[in-house]
Amino acid sequence: MNTSTAPASQRVHYLNASYGVKSWLLTTDHKRIAILYLIGVTVFFAIGGVAAALIRLELLTPAGDVLQAETYNKMFTTHGVMMIFFFMIPGIPGVLGNFLIPLMIGAKDVAFPRLNLLSWYLFMIGGLTALWAVVHGGVDTGWTFYTPYSTVYSNGWVVVTAVGIFISGFSSILTGLNFVVTIHTMRAPGMTWMRMPLFCWGMYATAIIQILGTPVIAITLLLVAAERLFHLGIFDPAQGGDPVLFQHLFWFYSHPAVYLMILPAMAIISELVTAFARKPIFGYKFIAGSSVAIAVLSFLVWGHHMFVSGQSVYAGLVFSFLSFMVAIPSAIKVFNWTATLYKGSVSYQTPLLYALGFIGLFTFGGLTGLMLASLGLDIHVHDTYFIVAHFHYIMVGGTIMAYLGGLHYWWPKISGKLYPEYWSRVSAWVIFIGFNLTFFPQFIVGYLGMPRRYHAYPDEFQVLNVMSTAGASILGIGYVIPLVYFFYSWRYGKDAADNPWGATGLEWETPSPPPTENFPETPVVTGRPYDYRTDEEEKAVV
Amino acid sequence: MPFFPEEASTFARHVDGLYIFLIAVTAFFSLLIGTLVVVFAIKYHRRSPDEVATEVHESGLLEIVWTVIPFGLVLVMFAWGISVYFRITRPPANAIDIYVIAKQWMWKLQHTDGHREMNELHVPVGVPVRLTMASEDVIHSFYVPAFRFKRDVVPGRFSTAWFEASKPGKYHLFCAEFCGTRHSNMIGWVYAMKPTDYQAWLAGGSPGESLAAAGAKRFVEHACNTCHGDQPGARGPSLAGLFGKQVPLANGQTVVADESYLRESIVNSQARLVAGYPPIMPTFQGLISEEGLLQLVAYIKSLSSAPPAGAATSAAPALSPERKSTRP
Amino acid sequence: MSDAHAAAHATPPELRHHFVDLEAQKEASSLGMWMFLVTEVLFFGGMFTAYVVYRASYRRAFEGASNLLDIRLGAFNTAVLILSSLTMVLAVWAASQGKKKLIVLFLLLTMLLGATFLGVKVVEYKQKFDHHEVPGAHFVVPKGLAPQSELFFSLYFCMTGLHALHMIIGIGLLAWLAAKARRGAFTPRYYTPVDMVGLYWHFVDIVWIFLFPLLYLLGRNTL
């Protein structure tokens, strides 16, 4: 392990290499672009979070008393659109992927640095376009934009929102393309595929989905916009169009999109588990391979969102079966992470707390996904709060936990500072408790039959909804704490060492924060990843 | 606080059984993984700052075990899931028909005898009920939690579903697919009644014109009878006895004449052309309301069973009961 | 894509600082371009799916509407595009040989052919406007056809419109290349941009090779 270099304040690194707004907005440094993404996604998360707060506030009582029905509908649409398209999909790839991939494979930058900057601009333009729509009256279609409601009946800003998502779709495509080319062509000498950190494998699988899936949603939303403007009739039954075709096209992307949101999270967890157990990952090949397997299978299961929409019975059977198959590689990952902890040297630092939270909540959320894939049951729970609970368990309990874990873990590298350990543990616990209180009751109320996207609901569901709202308040506080201390530590935190965790990986062999060109000289990789053996052990093996 | 809605249909029990099995699997694995990670984390807690773990060698056997066990389990889930699903999707032959029209934001329900209801549906217990549903605008979804069933009502086609209530009572009817501003107000009640009560309910109140009778009127109004009048040299095939039969198509295939086929034949007749006829039937897309289509279909269906009450008094021309020879 | 192409001030001049050598840089560019074309395939794929689905449901309406397209103009345009692919190939060849004047010539020829294609397309669109065959408020169902023929025209305009947009972008790229070629930016050692734009141009061509039979030819004469 590297010895510490000169203190950050006394040397040139990517943060102080140049100053001024222009040096940031025109940067092609992947690390600075990562920071730009961090700012962007945090803003969109906050907006989505405010919408969530209003949703939960409205659902405190059965009657629709806080918001008007139309406003409520706009709120959950805003919430879904912001969270999915502008927070979760660009989040981990944009922030941690950008920052880490070149560092981890020993490259100076991504393959196309200017394209990378363009991606960020497209993301921001797309996000601001969608935000413009929210400010000027909003959209009320739900994030799924089902036709013909979205194309004919809704009177919100469907076109503007669709165009916003379309634009940021290109950001996603270009990012994926950049990552694939980077991983293929920019690896340092000796960095073979099987020596690559699992994070890169996960991002590679993610990038494949971005490249293959995103164009389809882009064209679909473009058709929705065109149809709305010119009455093309492509999805309008009144003119002979087929609304179910829209659903096929939408889910052909949007199911893979959910793995777009979980694969990067899994990629982070693989890193965290080894680093805090100080032990090589158990089943490296299986974890790497399962990422790719998930990416491939994810394109074959979209029909499980349409079990009651009138697709044929046999299509239902096939999609159900394939949905079960996609669970197998996920299961392989979970078991391998667990096995990695066995006989480890486990340290309870905050990133590990998040990682453990992820493993538990993802397992539970994923298994409820299997319930949904069971045809007979989905008929009953489709479009109820059971679904809402399922995906929040995976996305909030899973992906956000992993994202926060990853942010904590690499924060010393990104900022060169340490975050406050005490507060970070407190917030990890607050988030875990608040989260479960918010979303567990939703499984029950969902099975009892409460439909989703309901502004008002029958009285007998109130108790569970009150619990959920209470949980959401705790959860909201839990999210504000890290926001505050990350800001604080950026300025006032203690300087971090180059490798504060004693972890392996090229990113820890360069100073914190790294210099603009990442490594003083191009690193050469000579061994397998996650090699925590001490010198004596190594000798003993030889 | 209950954890299950009432079990008020014949398949509720099966759905709940599947659910309990899935809960068991979910709980087992969640607890297993949760316990393992916590136990490992505590047991192998790092004692000194520079302690390094002892290496555990990878095990192909273990990987196989934890691939095969979940694989076997999901096969069971799949099989169980589809067995329940088939129960829900296959209507029995002796079901009574109810016609449903969904529109922003209400449910209109019609019994074959002409009884109409709004956001309320009365059904007998112990008798299978078959729904033929159409939407006048956007997608809605007919959902009765106590019956554990739901079905999207997609505009531009008929959606069919069935259930059999097993317990008298009053149950929620929800619209489960987001359909606009007042989506959450598109709710109602289903009253499951003992057959005798149901008969009494039917007897009370005056049924309006029956669906088939209304359909017979429309048949004339839209001049269908000019081609389907069974007069010698009629330009279109006879529709008597059509429902439920195999229809030979011009492209060599055959198709069962169910409600969806009848609807398609009216709206977009050219999609599946009957063998031996020219493509002259005009398309009625956009010209007949959803309600009108349901009535026409009910009328055509009625031609296959005993003549319905309304048909005799209707203005429709008499139709010969036997089918043209082109049909098997 | 322009990243890898632009010349930075290292040695050799075209090499961007973060690549090890020109070879790696070229590999990155062509891999990137191929990936991009894959996304394009999927982009058009969504519309092809819609077309195939509706054609199956409304065969007669689609065949009838398809007969209203001007097959001579369509065939002419197909020939024009195939020719333009040829000139594009020649431009790449000229670049690989370092023949500066020829590169510019062939690029200009390609642009000219592309522009011809677009010109013909404008004429075709104009005809559709005049005949009220453009979907929307002014659409009049053509005589003897089912109303679903509107769907055909919707898809026709979406698909050919998107294709035309790609052509316009392509012509812009060609103009950019021609300007660079005139300044002598390309050498036999480094002409990746010409190569890459060539790939793009052929791709746009191939899309048309699918569009033409699908929209103009299938089902002709079956009425």
Ligand code: HEA
């Ligand atoms: C990151 C997001 C994410 C992820 C990863 C998943 C993962 C899965 N999802 Fe989920 N899903 C969503 C986000 C996600 N989902 C969203 C947003 C919706 C709703 C969209 C909307 O309508 O708005 C949705 C809806 C949804 C539906 C449609 C429900 C409906 O509307 O009727 C279905 C149905 O099959 C489903 C299934 C699954 C399955 C089988 C998995 C599997 O991949 C899960 C696999 C994981 C495990 C199984 C856990 C690990 C396993 C073990 C530890 C071992 C034990 C294993 C076995 C016994 C097999 N999901």
Ligand code: HEA
């Ligand atoms: C990544 C995705 C993501 C995330 C993170 C969340 C987070 C949350 N969601 Fe989300 N949700 C979705 C994706 C997500 N959701 C989607 C896709 C839908 C479906 C939409 C549709 O039907 O179309 C949905 C729908 C949905 C519903 C159902 C609405 C309905 O059907 O009627 C509910 C109800 O409780 C809900 C609640 C919450 C809550 C309480 C959180 C909490 O975790 C949020 C907690 C966060 C905060 C409270 C904000 C924290 C505060 C700050 C960061 C401070 C900044 C504030 C200021 C400076 C002012 N969500």
Ligand code: CUA
């Ligand atoms: Cu009708 Cu929701």
Ligand SMILES: [Cu+2]
């Ligand atoms: Cu899915």
